[in-house]
Amino acid sequence: MKNAVGRELPSYIEGYGPVRPFAGAHAPAGRPERAARPAGGRRSGGKLLPSIEEAIKRTGLRDGMTVSFHHHLRNGDRVTVLVMEAIARLGLKDIRVAASGLFACHDPLAELIDRGVITGMTFSTISRGKVAQAISGGRLKQPAVLMTHGGRARSIAAGELHIDVAFIAAPSCDEEGNASGRTGPSACGMLSYACADARYADQVVVVTDTLEPYPLHPAQICQTDVDWVVRVDAIGDPGGIAYGPTRVSADPESLSVARSAAELLRAAGYIKPGMSLQTGAGGISLAVAGEVGRIMEAEGVTGSFALGGITAPLVDMLHRGLFRALLDTQCFDAAAIRSVAEDGDHVVISAEQYADPAAKSCAVERLDIMILGATELDLDFNLNVITGSDGAIMSAAGGNSDCAAGAKVAVVVSKLVKGGYCLVRDRVTTVTTPGETVDVLVTDLGIAVNPRRGDLLEKLRRADIETVDIARLKELGEERADRKARPRLGDRIVGVVEYRDGSVIDVVRQKLDGTEA
Numbered sequence: 001m002k003n004a005v006g007r008e009l010p011s012y013i014e015g016y017g018p019v020r021p022f023a024g025a026h027a028p029a030g031r032p033e034r035a036a037r038p039a040g041g042r043r044s045g046g047k048l049l050p051s052i053e054e055a056i057k058r059t060g061l062r063d064g065m066t067v068s069f070h071h072h073l074r075n076g077d078r079v080t081v082l083v084m085e086a087i088a089r090l091g092l093k094d095i096r097v098a099a100s101g102l103f104a105c106h107d108p109l110a111e112l113i114d115r116g117v118i119t120g121m122t123f124s125t126i127s128r129g130k131v132a133q134a135i136s137g138g139r140l141k142q143p144a145v146l147m148t149h150g151g152r153a154r155s156i157a158a159g160e161l162h163i164d165v166a167f168i169a170a171p172s173c174d175e176e177g178n179a180s181g182r183t184g185p186s187a188c189g190m191l192s193y194a195c196a197d198a199r200y201a202d203q204v205v206v207v208t209d210t211l212e213p214y215p216l217h218p219a220q221i222c223q224t225d226v227d228w229v230v231r232v233d234a235i236g237d238p239g240g241i242a243y244g245p246t247r248v249s250a251d252p253e254s255l256s257v258a259r260s261a262a263e264l265l266r267a268a269g270y271i272k273p274g275m276s277l278q279t280g281a282g283g284i285s286l287a288v289a290g291e292v293g294r295i296m297e298a299e300g301v302t303g304s305f306a307l308g309g310i311t312a313p314l315v316d317m318l319h320r321g322l323f324r325a326l327l328d329t330q331c332f333d334a335a336a337i338r339s340v341a342e343d344g345d346h347v348v349i350s351a352e353q354y355a356d357p358a359a360k361s362c363a364v365e366r367l368d369i370m371i372l373g374a375t376e377l378d379l380d381f382n383l384n385v386i387t388g389s390d391g392a393i394m395s396a397a398g399g400n401s402d403c404a405a406g407a408k409v410a411v412v413v414s415k416l417v418k419g420g421y422c423l424v425r426d427r428v429t430t431v432t433t434p435g436e437t438v439d440v441l442v443t444d445l446g447i448a449v450n451p452r453r454g455d456l457l458e459k460l461r462r463a464d465i466e467t468v469d470i471a472r473l474k475e476l477g478e479e480r481a482d483r484k485a486r487p488r489l490g491d492r493i494v495g496v497v498e499y500r501d502g503s504v505i506d507v508v509r510q511k512l513d514g515t516e517a
Contacts, residue, residue, distance in 0.1 A: 005382055005431050007506050015120070015142030016496050022505035025405045025437045029154065029357035029501035047229045048175045052086045052207065055228045056165075059203045061087070064094045065164040068201060070194040071101025071125065072169070072181055072330060076240025079169035079207045081108050082232065088117045096120035096142075098163055100152060100193040100351075101396075104129040105240060113140050121145070122161060124152045125398045127243070128388075135494055136392040138510040144393075144495045146386060146508070149193070149329070150355025150362065150402040151500040156196040157352065160502060166201035168194045168221060169235045173208035177226025178219035182341045184210035186235050189310075189331030189340040191220045195350035198225040209235045220348060242333045248290060248313060249283030253415060253444045257284055261371065261413050261442040262291035267463035268456055270369050270409055271295050277323075278307040278364075278403050279314070279371040281332050284413045288371045289313045296322045307363055308354070308399055310336040310346070318345060327363050329354045329399075355402035357500045364399070364406030372400055372412045372438070376428040379470055381435030381450045383412065384428035386497060389421045391487025391511040393495060397432050402500050404437040409456070416443040421484075422477030424470060429487065430497060431506040445476050488512040 002008055003021035012018055049055045061067070067087070069080040080099065085108065087095060093116050097109070102123050110130035112118045119141035126132055126146075135144045147155065155161040170191065171184035181190045186209055198204050198221045205228045206221065249255060265271050271292060279285040289306075290313055296303065303323045306314045310328045312335035318326050325345045331337045339346045355364045375394070376384040383404075388394045404410040414423050423443065439456060441448045448470040449457050460467055478484065488511075495508030 003503070003505060005434050005505060007431060009504055009507065013143060013493055013496060013507070016145065020503045022434070022499045022503040025434050027501060027503070046175060047177055047226065049228050049230050052083055052230055052232070053090060055205045055230050056086055056090060058228055059165045059205065061092060061165050063092055066096040066098050066162060068098040068163045068166045068197045069100070070168065070191065070197065071099065071103070072188040072191060072193065073186065073236040073238065074101070074241045075103040075105045075127070075243035076237035077103065077105055077169060078234060078236040079167060080106055083167045083207070084109055084112055084118065088112055088115070093117055094119045098122045098161055100149070101125035102131050103127045103243060106131055110134045116141070122147060122152070123396055124149045125396045126393065128394045132393045136511040138492055138494050140494065143493050146396045146495050146497045148355065148397040148401045148500040149351050149399045150357055150364065151498055151502060153196045153351040153356045154358045154500065155502055156200050157356065158358065163197055163201035164203070166194070166197035166204045168198060168204065168206045170206050170208045170221065171235065172210045172212050172216060173206050173229060174212050174214040174216040175229060176214055176223040177206050177221065177229050178214070178216040178223045179206050179208065179221040179226070180216060180219055186238050187337055187341070188238060188241060189337040190328060190348045192329040192348060192354070193351050194221060196352055203227045205230060207232055207235060209233060238337070241331065241337070248286040254284045255287055257413050257415065257442055257444050258287035258291050260447065261288045261411055262295055264440065264442060264447065264460065264465060265292060265369060265409070265411070266295050267465055268409065268459045271299070271301055273301055275301065275303040275368045276305050276307060276366055277303060277369045278367055280373045281309055281311060282373045285371045285373055286311060286313050288413055289317070293317050293320070293322055307367060308403065310339070312336065315339045318343065355399055355500070364402050367403060367407040368409070370403040370407035370410045372404060372410055374412045374414055374423065376425050377412060377423055377441055378425050378428045379474065381438040381470070382428050382431045383433040383435070383438050384430045385432045387430045387508060389419065389429070389483070389487070391429060391489050393508060401433040404433045405500065409439050410437055411440045411442060412438060413442050416445045416473060416477040417480045420482045422474060422481040424474040424477055430508055432497065434505065441470065441473065443473060446473055448473050
């Protein structure tokens with residue numbers, strides 16, 4: 001069967017189950033009734049336990065169950081590996097890991113995949129590393145499920161992603177389980193992606209390296225959701241939070257792209273009082289934030305909020321009075337972490353409030369501007385951030401699809417040729433975000449507007465901003481690209497790409513050695 005972006009899908013995937021095909025970016029995202037969470041009750045002797053192994057035993061974790069983790073410490077996280085290695089020592093097998101994100105620090109999990117300790121995975125962000133290689137190469141027994149940030153929260157709340165035990169890394173916590181990311185030696189700012197896990201998992205274990213006197217307040221995770229607390233020497237290294245391209249690009253061509261994008265937004269009328277904005281954490285996206293900020297300051301514009309993962313440039317915009325608030329699900333650097341602790345208008349929100357499409361409302365639906373990154377874009381404006389041009393898994397949707405669907409304008413910013421490949425393809429390797437929600441591509445060699453947005457094309461024409469057809473950009477990029485081969489992919493499905501409503505928008509097939517002409 002085919003879905004709404006024309007991808008041929010099986011009706012059933014072994015290790016995943018029945019496939020509900022993607023029906024469109026704005027198809028209803030209802031939430032089925034879920035079973036009630038098992039009743040808790042006062043634990044005899046209190047909640048504080050001496051070790052992770054003891055916590056695993058107390059939860060009754062068994063073969064075949066699902067455990068979850070979150071990624072606010074990003075590449076500095078230590079808890080996921082500590083817990084999974086303890087599970088392995090206890091002889092448990094066939095465990096499904098439901099992480100909000102995985103990074104290079106989680107490379108030891110690849111060995112547990114090979115040993116059969118881990119047989120399934122779900123995540124909404126991942127970086128290149130041994131775990132991504134294991135999945136791409138077909139070593140994980142069941143297909144990995146790649147979600148969006150909002151889709152993960154929706155799936156947990158709906159009971160589709162059932163979590164038996166959630167392990168939450170908390171920089172500070174009291175003995176009853178009130179936990180926060182604001183304070184402690186491993187402060188990460190917030191625990192937003194763990195909120196759904198804490199609320200809906202059958203059992204919740206908070207792992208901390210800093211016990212505070214009761215009551216810790218304000219708490220981001222409440223004691224009413226926590227079963228057990230374990231203190232360890234260190235939950236991670238906060239120096240690993242600023243991982244990847246989280247700094248403003250200094251490259252002249254990238255800065256030119258950023259200026260073009262900001263001028264386009266100004267000319268189209270999106271930079272205005274009360275505006276809202278989210279950018280990615282890539283160098284060009286952050287440069288766009290800086291250029292938009294200069295326009296806002298010059299024209300006396302105060303926006304309502306900036307959203308999503310927060311970085312130093314957005315904190316600076318808050319301090320300069322360019323936004324009334326930051327709505328934050330994740331801190332990407334030390335400046336953002338300090339701001340959470342110090343700025344009253346830096347607001348911590350859960351992943352459900354951020355982007356759950358089945359919630360009664362969510363913040364992405366209030367977005368005016370979304371600045372997107374991309375690995376590939378095709379002639380229908382479908383966007384890929386999941387697989388590289390070599391066919392290997394290198395990321396997941398994160399908030400890309402969520403924000404593109406909610407924003408009034410979604411702008412992809414990129415150099416047209418990256419790593420020797422042309423960004424624009426006839427068909428992307430993997431559809432992450434459907435073209436119906438992507439409005440503009442801004443590159444160093446021109447701007448292309450989705451034909452669906454005739455209104456935007458007309459505004460840019462009136463402002464004398466030149467645009468070109470997406471097919472012409474593809475021609476220009478291919479003239480300059482020195483790498484054109486496509487990856488060799490097998491028939492085996494190693495990843496299922498879920499859209500934010502839980503429907504299947506694409507699949508990832510096993511990467512084989514070599515390339516195709």
